[in-house]
Amino acid sequence: MQLTFLGAAGTVTGSRFLISTPSRRVLVDCGLFQGLKQLRLRNREPFPVAPAEIDAIILTHAHLDHTGYLPVLVRDGFQGPVYCTPTTHDFCGILLPDSGHLQEEEAAFANRHGFSKHRPALPLYTRADAERALRVLRPAAFHEEHQATDGVRFRYDYAGHIPGAALVTVEVGGVRIVFSGDLGRMDDPLLPAPAPLPAADYLLLESTYGDRRHPPGDPLEDLASVIGRTARRGGTVIIPAFAIGRTQLLLYYLHRLKAERRIPNIPIFLDSPMASEATRVFSRRPDDLKLDDAEVAAVCKAAEVVDSVEESKAIDRMTYPRVIVSASGMATGGRVLHHLAALAPDPRNTIMLSGFQAPGTRGAQLRDGARSLKIHGRYIQVNAEVVVSDGLSAHADYDEILGWLDAAEQAPRETFLVHGEQVAADALRLRIQDRLGWRCRVPEYRETVSLG
Numbered sequence: 025m026q027l028t029f030l031g032a033a034g035t036v037t038g039s040r041f042l043i044s045t046p047s048r049r050v051l052v053d054c055g056l057f058q059g060l061k062q063l064r065l066r067n068r069e070p071f072p073v074a075p076a077e078i079d080a081i082i083l084t085h086a087h088l089d090h091t092g093y094l095p096v097l098v099r100d101g102f103q104g105p106v107y108c109t110p111t112t113h114d115f116c117g118i119l120l121p122d123s124g125h126l127q128e129e130e131a132a133f134a135n136r137h138g139f140s141k142h143r144p145a146l147p148l149y150t151r152a153d154a155e156r157a158l159r160v161l162r163p164a165a166f167h168e169e170h171q172a173t174d175g176v177r178f179r180y181d182y183a184g185h186i187p188g189a190a191l192v193t194v195e196v197g198g199v200r201i202v203f204s205g206d207l208g209r210m211d212d213p214l215l216p217a218p219a220p221l222p223a224a225d226y227l228l229l230e231s232t233y234g235d236r237r238h239p240p241g242d243p244l245e246d247l248a249s250v251i252g253r254t255a256r257r258g259g260t261v262i263i264p265a266f267a268i269g270r271t272q273l274l275l276y277y278l279h280r281l282k283a284e285r286r287i288p289n290i291p292i293f294l295d296s297p298m299a300s301e302a303t304r305v306f307s308r309r310p311d312d313l314k315l316d317d318a319e320v321a322a323v324c325k326a327a328e329v330v331d332s333v334e335e336s337k338a339i340d341r342m343t344y345p346r347v348i349v350s351a352s353g354m355a356t357g358g359r360v361l362h363h364l365a366a367l368a369p370d371p372r373n374t375i376m377l378s379g380f381q382a383p384g385t386r387g388a389q390l391r392d393g394a395r396s397l398k399i400h401g402r403y404i405q406v407n408a409e410v411v412v413s414d415g416l417s418a419h420a421d422y423d424e425i426l427g428w429l430d431a432a433e434q435a436p437r438e439t440f441l442v443h444g445e446q447v448a449a450d451a452l453r454l455r456i457q458d459r460l461g462w463r464c465r466v467p468e469y470r471e472t473v474s475l476g
């Protein structure tokens with residue numbers, strides 16, 4: 025059996041791993057490359073295997089860097105089933121059509137302004153392609169054995185990263201490969217902790233925060249102090265948030281801070297149609313959560329939902345303090361852009377970054393101290409305070425990962441570090457070798473290894 029790293033090797037995004045036997049091919053994850061342009065261009069390369077020759081796809085969770093390439097493979101001839109957990113199925117129904125819509129908008133924008141070398145610029149895929157891809161999704165429950173195709177079995181266990189996120193154990197000819205997907209925090213207030221590492225011959229382990237430890241502070245306290253000081257100076261807190269996962273965690277914290285009167289009674293807006301829809305999915309799937317029904321209802325009511333674009337723009341003209349939670353989480357698109365364009369120049373305001381910021385994104389520029397940002401073709405001054413809250417991260421840090429590995433009953437024969445930038449992945453490799461003595465390494469993009 026062979027395993028080929030078709031993405032998320034030496035970088036966080038583009039999760040795609042191909043398992044090949046003499047008669048079968050199964051792809052685990054089918055993600056988009058995001059961030060730097062040289063990575064995004066990989067989305068345009070021909071897929072190394074004819075999509076029609078892939079028998080099945082198994083998804084770990086709904087984020088686009090794990091699912092967003094699916095519409096291309098389905099359009100180009102993939103005909104097999106795509107397995108995912110029931111919650112991932114529902115989230116894909118929101119994320120994939122939106123991604124197709126954004127691709128179409130980008131291509132139209134490039135054509136209007138003559139940006140593209142290709143004339144006309146074509147979208148990577150369309151909304152219609154994404155909707156067709158949804159039809160091949162097959163929900164598969166957690167904690168049960170499933171058959172992906174002849175001779176390939178798999179099982180989903182909680183990964184604790186976002187609702188529905190799974191770590192996957194794939195068994196082929198008696199060899200077990202565990203894919204961690206994105207691994208969540210051990211003490212997330214909404215999600216159960218990641219399941220113990222299943223017995224594995226080989227492990228593909230995420231390393232997004234392989235070189236970092238989350239600060240020990242209390243994210244509730246951090247959020248309260250940011251909102252408090254911003255409101256005192258008459259400013260607004262803008263929180264770019266991932267529609268799925270981070271938004272609901274933020275709403276939970278905001279609900280608690282308001283209920284406990286730890287923040288002033290100012291309006292809180294949720295301004296992202298996708299995040300609002302994701303919050304509805306979240307409320308319909310309580311099985312994946314640690315919260316009781318009353319808490320889920322409170323989370324859904326923590327913010328005023330903004331529907332139309334006119335309402336969204338009107339928020340920027342208000343003159344009193346407020347909190348705006350808006351997507352996208354790395355400020356690469358979505359309504360958060362016009363809030364940033366309108367509010368970043370005012371030093372009374374605060375921009376709070378709430379999760380991983382991929383290199384090349386506006387979020388990463390802000391995190392690194394940029395004092396101007398290009399938005400909609402114009403440079404915007406950044407005079408607002410910028411706060412990075414790593415405590416709100418959806419990824420385990422290296423201490424949590426090492427603790428998770430340390431509790432395993434047996435060491436895998438080999439561990440491959442994926443979903444991390446080079447420096448983070450290599451830092452985690454050293455720590456695992458030093459502390460646990462496990463054999464591990466960072467694979468190369470498009471590298472093939474023999475397993476078994």
Ligand SMILES: [Zn+2]
Pocket residue numbers: 085087185206
């Ligand atoms: Zn993720």
